[in-house]
Amino acid sequence: xxxxxGVPLAVFMGQLLLGLINGAFYALLSLGLAxxxxxxxxxxxxxxxxxxxxxxxxxxxxxxxxxxxWAALLLAPLFVGLLGMVIERLLLRRIGHLDHLYGLLLTFxxxxxxxxxxxxxxxxxxxxxxxxxxxxxxxxxxFMFLPIYRAWVLLAALVVCLGTWFIIERTRLGxxxxxxxxxxxxxxxxxxxxxxxxTLTYGFGVALAAFAGVLAAPLYPVSPTMGSNLLIVVFAVxxxxxxxxxxxxxxxxxxxxxxxxxxxxxxxxxxNTVIFxxxxxxxxxxxAGLFGKEA
Amino acid sequence: xxxMKKTLASSIAIAAATALVATSAQAEISDGEVRIGYLAxxxxxxxxxxxxxxLEALRMAxxxxxxxxAGAPIEVFSADDRNSADVGAxxxxxxxxxxxVDLVAGLVASSxxxxxxxxxxxxxxxxxxxxxxxxxxTDEHCTPNHIHWVYDTYPLANGTxxxxxxxxxDSWFMLTADxxxxxxxxxxxxxxxxxxxxxxxGRVRHPFPTDDFSxxxxxxxxxxxxxxxxxxxxxxxxxxxxxxxxxxVVEAGQQLAGLLVFLNDVHxxxxxxxxxxxxxxxxxxxxxxxxxxxxxxxxxxxxxxxxMVQAGIYSSTLHYLNTVDEQGxxxxxxxxxxxxxxxxxxxxxxxxxxxxxxxxxxxxxxxxVKTPEESSGEWDLYEILATIPAEEAYRPLSESQCHLVQN
Numbered sequence: 001x002x003x004x005x006g007v008p009l010a011v012f013m014g015q016l017l018l019g020l021i022n023g024a025f026y027a028l029l030s031l032g033l034a035x036x037x038x039x040x041x042x043x044x045x046x047x048x049x050x051x052x053x054x055x056x057x058x059x060x061x062x063x064x065x066x067x068x069x070w071a072a073l074l075l076a077p078l079f080v081g082l083l084g085m086v087i088e089r090l091l092l093r094r095i096g097h098l099d100h101l102y103g104l105l106l107t108f109x110x111x112x113x114x115x116x117x118x119x120x121x122x123x124x125x126x127x128x129x130x131x132x133x134x135x136x137x138x139x140x141x142x143f144m145f146l147p148i149y150r151a152w153v154l155l156a157a158l159v160v161c162l163g164t165w166f167i168i169e170r171t172r173l174g175x176x177x178x179x180x181x182x183x184x185x186x187x188x189x190x191x192x193x194x195x196x197x198x199t200l201t202y203g204f205g206v207a208l209a210a211f212a213g214v215l216a217a218p219l220y221p222v223s224p225t226m227g228s229n230l231l232i233v234v235f236a237v238x239x240x241x242x243x244x245x246x247x248x249x250x251x252x253x254x255x256x257x258x259x260x261x262x263x264x265x266x267x268x269x270x271x272n273t274v275i276f277x278x279x280x281x282x283x284x285x286x287x288a289g290l291f292g293k294e295a
Numbered sequence: 296x297x298x299m300k301k302t303l304a305s306s307i308a309i310a311a312a313t314a315l316v317a318t319s320a321q322a323e324i325s326d327g328e329v330r331i332g333y334l335a336x337x338x339x340x341x342x343x344x345x346x347x348x349x350l351e352a353l354r355m356a357x358x359x360x361x362x363x364x365a366g367a368p369i370e371v372f373s374a375d376d377r378n379s380a381d382v383g384a385x386x387x388x389x390x391x392x393x394x395x396v397d398l399v400a401g402l403v404a405s406s407x408x409x410x411x412x413x414x415x416x417x418x419x420x421x422x423x424x425x426x427x428x429x430x431x432x433t434d435e436h437c438t439p440n441h442i443h444w445v446y447d448t449y450p451l452a453n454g455t456x457x458x459x460x461x462x463x464x465d466s467w468f469m470l471t472a473d474x475x476x477x478x479x480x481x482x483x484x485x486x487x488x489x490x491x492x493x494x495x496x497g498r499v500r501h502p503f504p505t506d507d508f509s510x511x512x513x514x515x516x517x518x519x520x521x522x523x524x525x526x527x528x529x530x531x532x533x534x535x536x537x538x539x540x541x542x543x544v545v546e547a548g549q550q551l552a553g554l555l556v557f558l559n560d561v562h563x564x565x566x567x568x569x570x571x572x573x574x575x576x577x578x579x580x581x582x583x584x585x586x587x588x589x590x591x592x593x594x595x596x597x598x599x600x601x602x603m604v605q606a607g608i609y610s611s612t613l614h615y616l617n618t619v620d621e622q623g624x625x626x627x628x629x630x631x632x633x634x635x636x637x638x639x640x641x642x643x644x645x646x647x648x649x650x651x652x653x654x655x656x657x658x659x660x661x662x663x664v665k666t667p668e669e670s671s672g673e674w675d676l677y678e679i680l681a682t683i684p685a686e687e688a689y690r691p692l693s694e695s696q697c698h699l700v701q702n
Contacts, residue, residue, distance in 0.1 A: 011517045018509045116338075124342045126530065126563055128537065138543060144513060147541045219541070220506055221533055221563060225339065229506060264501075264510035269473050271510075272502035 014144035015261045021150050023257020024157035030237040030249040032208035038244030039181045039201045045108035048227030050206040054213025059222045069132040076214045081207030088202040118224035126221025153215050161250045236279045242292020323624035324367040332390040335401035337375035340504050340529040343559040345403045345426040349608045356612035364620040376407045383407035384414050391418045397625040405429035405476035416440040421627035425607045429479035433654040437697035442653045445607035446577040450659045450688040451554050452483035454575030465493035468520035472527035473500040480526040508538040528555040540568050558602045561676045572664040578603040585642035600674040610643035646685040652697040659688040
């Protein structure tokens with residue numbers, strides 16, 4: 001049997017693939033954060049809660065409204081996106097001119113409120129969401145058994161990530177967005193409704209988190225605290241990639257998933273910390289992040 | 296001015312309190328009140344196995360003794376330890392220093408318990424541990440100031456692991472939570488498996504808590520072991536079992552052994568995923584009429600069936616309060632000794648008594664999770680297969696490393 005550093009090749013390959021799948025979640029979430037920070041300069045600590053709300057909307061939609069998984073893929077992000085727009089319009093906008101710290105505190109508070117209220121009703125054990133029938137079962141890849149659902153998660157996340165990157169970096173709408181944040185006054189004088197653009201961007205950013213939440217619902221127990229653990233890791237990913245860098249967020253997300261996956265084989269005790277070690281290294285050597293513009 | 300007012304007010308309050316204590320017929324109840332602090336994870340991974348439901352069970356015990364013992368009212372404080380040993384130890388210190396708490400109850404995560412019981416012992420207080428699992432709590436970490444009530448890792452290993460090895464599951468892979476409890480359980484399981492003629496061929500220690508178990512499950516799969524032992528608890532166990540089901544572990548011929556599985560975990564995962572799982576439990580709500588009767592009362596208040604930990608919190612609090620009532624004092628040393636002098640017999644505990652190492656030994660049960668077809672309702676989840684007698688269930692005193700035990 002071929003061995004890689006004392007681990008059979010088959011296990012090694014399997015871990016790489018799983019790492020990539022986890023990385024896809026990191027990519028989706030850190031992408032939303034990067035979009036929001038890049039365009040609005042808001043450090044969105046409510047992002048984990050939005051991910052959780054996406055999963056809950058999926059679960060409750062199925063339970064009480066009979067909405068199936070495929071419809072939830074569209075409806076849950078839409079619902080959470082609208083909620084995000086209301087939050088932006090009513091709360092975030094009022095503190096837009098203040099230091100970043102205020103936005104951070106406000107969104108953190110919101111996250112605690114969402115989490116706390118749901119814990120009150122649903123507890124923390126979490127509820128199970130069934131894997132959709134079409135995605136049941138798995139492929140025998142030879143080196144591992146790959147559940148179809150995980151393959152789907154990887155595919156869906158990559159498509160959405162690349163789509164987002166394309167819209168922001170390669171289309172006219174994306175150009176407006178980028179210009180609007182560089183110089184809002186100038187854009188407004190060209191007749192572009194900048195406040196609306198900002199509201200939509202925040203809504204879109206949190207909708208990405210909700211989309212990740214829908215993808216996560218059949219994988220992990222749907223519980224009010226599912227977002228808070230993930231959020232810290234995702235922030236580390238954003239810091240490593242460089243705040244505000246779209247492509248950086250995607251690539252770093254996938255890369256950190258891989259590194260974490262390998263740590264789980266070679267030294268599992270450090271699996272929860274390895275990303276933070278990388279973050280410290282990056283902050284020491286390249287403070288603006290791997291893909292950030294040097295400040 | 297405000298300061299003056301406050302000082303005046305507090306002087307009056309102190310004077311009044313002193314007068315009250317001085318004139319009270321129950322001078323032996325400290326501060327004229329029995330004060331119980333309930334410390335547990337109220338919001339995280341372990342919330343549903345003890346948490347607010349455990350606090351409710353504690354309140355039920357207080358109501359059942361009429362809200363007072365030996366003529367003194369009972370006051371309850373509660374706090375969320377957030378599964379942090381620091382937060383837990385500091386809370387207990389504050390309770391003892393500033394509020395003169397007489398009993399610390401709840402006590403769930405093993406790491407918190409080991410830190411908190413040290414503080415209780417330093418201050419000559421009394422603690423009853425109902426939630427934690429590590430057998431070391433009454434072994435190398437024993438103190439004369441705490442009692443361990445519901446279960447520990449020794450009977451879990453002894454019950455479940457022995458039964459599985461006897462059924463032919465003799466090669467094990469351990470999936471272990473990387474902290475005090477997981478290590479204790481892994482150690483106890485390993486010795487039981489080896490004693491029974493089996494072998495532990497591999498293990499992986501995962502961080503606590505962990506959401507994504509796919510990597511660890513893959514390692515367990517490729518180990519080729521027949522049994523995957525889950526030395527973790529709460530949401531970690533739930534995640535591990537769910538992930539194993541997604542990766543077709545059972546279909547591929549491996550079997551899972553949930554070493555610490557609570558009723559709320561099985562309820563959350565559903566019978567489709569958990570059916571056939573063997574587990575050891577200290578109590579089950581549907582095991583007889585007495586248990587059912589208490590569980591129904593609990594259900595009416597909380598809306599969920601109680602776990603063994605929540606039932607144990609009721610049982611231990613009641614035993615404590617009855618003892619205080621009989622002795623007419625809440626002095627920790629006297630109460631600790633008096634609690635150990637009488638047997639613990641109630642709906643929760645059968646053949647129970649408190650040993651000198653602080654372990655409350657009682658009958659334990661080997662259970663199997665029902666299939667969806669066998670289950671008649673939302674909470675009809677276990678079938679009790681066998682009773683493990685109190686004497687056999689727990690680590691014998693002859694093997695104890697506790698300094699309170701003369702070996």
